[in-house]
Amino acid sequence: MQESSGVDRVNGRAAERQLREWRHLFKLDPDREISDSALDAVCRSGTDAVIVGGSTGVTYDNTTDLLARIRRYEVPCVLELSSAEAAVPGFDAYLVPIVLNAGSAEWIAGRQAEAIAAYGSMIPWDTAVGEGYIILNGGSTAAKLTGARTEIGERDVLAYARLADRLMRLPIVYLEYSGRFGDMRLVERVRADLQGARLFYGGGVTDAERARLAAAAAHTVVVGNAIYERLDDALATVAAVKETPAPA
Numbered sequence: 069m070q071e072s073s074g075v076d077r078v079n080g081r082a083a084e085r086q087l088r089e090w091r092h093l094f095k096l097d098p099d100r101e102i103s104d105s106a107l108d109a110v111c112r113s114g115t116d117a118v119i120v121g122g123s124t125g126v127t128y129d130n131t132t133d134l135l136a137r138i139r140r141y142e143v144p145c146v147l148e149l150s151s152a153e154a155a156v157p158g159f160d161a162y163l164v165p166i167v168l169n170a171g172s173a174e175w176i177a178g179r180q181a182e183a184i185a186a187y188g189s190m191i192p193w194d195t196a197v198g199e200g201y202i203i204l205n206g207g208s209t210a211a212k213l214t215g216a217r218t219e220i221g222e223r224d225v226l227a228y229a230r231l232a233d234r235l236m237r238l239p240i241v242y243l244e245y246s247g248r249f250g251d252m253r254l255v256e257r258v259r260a261d262l263q264g265a266r267l268f269y270g271g272g273v274t275d276a277e278r279a280r281l282a283a284a285a286a287h288t289v290v291v292g293n294a295i296y297e298r299l300d301d302a303l304a305t306v307a308a309v310k311e312t313p314a315p316a
């Protein structure tokens with residue numbers, strides 16, 4: 069384990085505890101171009117960790133290339149798996165999405181079980197962490213891919229979150245609005261209702277103002293597309309999140 073990685077590889081549950089302390093995360097998509105100077109700014113920004121992931125076009129090669137570039141820096145780097153073929157060794161931890169409101173079991177347990185069977189003893193269980201995704205922007209790539217039931221109200225969102233939190237005991241519930249800024253009242257309600265899981269929020273956090281709102285509602289704020297579209301504003305989200313008092 070690298071001293072600076074921020075993720076304890078000796079004991080997977082310790083890795084989960086460390087993830088719980090993270091307030092701000094940047095998500096880099098291996099399927100999108102990023103210049104060396106932009107990557108340098110992201111990795112030195114003070115974010116708690118960089119997630120590598122995207123819903124489509126993620127391959128072993130583009131994931132390996134991005135990991136090698138990020139490894140020049142001390143920032144912890146975790147892989148969010150969206151395809152079994154792109155399970156690249158060398159990350160500090162592995163996040164495995166389980167799309168609770170997917171239209172088909174393929175995205176809830178099907179692909180995951182297939183990959184677990186295929187990789188067998190090669191899986192680094194000590195750094196593997198499950199994420200209970202609830203996808204709420206029907207226009208997003210992830211929603212279309214998984215046929216997610218996005219037209220649902222607070223009662224159903226809370227039910228999915230409780231399923232993940234109280235029954236499945238997943239360490240992370242992820243409210244995903246990728247590409248659109250979500251309903252912070254709903255985010256706040258879901259976070260306040262969780263008993264053990266950490267609430268990750270991602271979607272449309274494009275500047276400091278939105279980052280503050282999201283940081284007041286969720287435990288952890290994830291910033292993705294803004295890195296590619298409005299880099300300076302994206303970088304400003306780090307301080308905005310860190311300066312916002314963490315919710316309970």
Ligand SMILES: CC(C)=CCC/C(C)=C/CC/C(C)=C/CC/C(C)=C/CC/C(C)=C/CC/C(C)=C/CC/C(C)=C/COP(=O)(O)OP(=O)(O)O
Pocket residue numbers: 097121122123124148149150151152155156157158162164165166167175176179180181183184187190191192196197201208209210213214244246247292293
């Ligand atoms: C080294 C080694 C062998 C490591 C293995 C690590 C490990 C723990 C393996 C276990 C096996 C396993 C379970 C593998 C994963 C299998 C798998 C493919 C699961 C399916 C994941 C899934 C449900 C994907 C659906 C899409 C999704 C929810 C992706 C999450 C990321 C996301 C939403 C990104 C946003 O995407 P983006 O492209 O940016 O979207 P926009 O267009 O909106 O911007």
Ligand SMILES: O=P(O)(O)OC[C@@H](O)CO
Pocket residue numbers: 095244245246247248269270271272273290291292293294
């Ligand atoms: O790309 P954005 O809209 O910032 O969303 C971040 C993340 O939740 C995507 O999985």
Ligand SMILES: [Mg+2]
Pocket residue numbers: 097122246292293
């Ligand atoms: Mg994206």
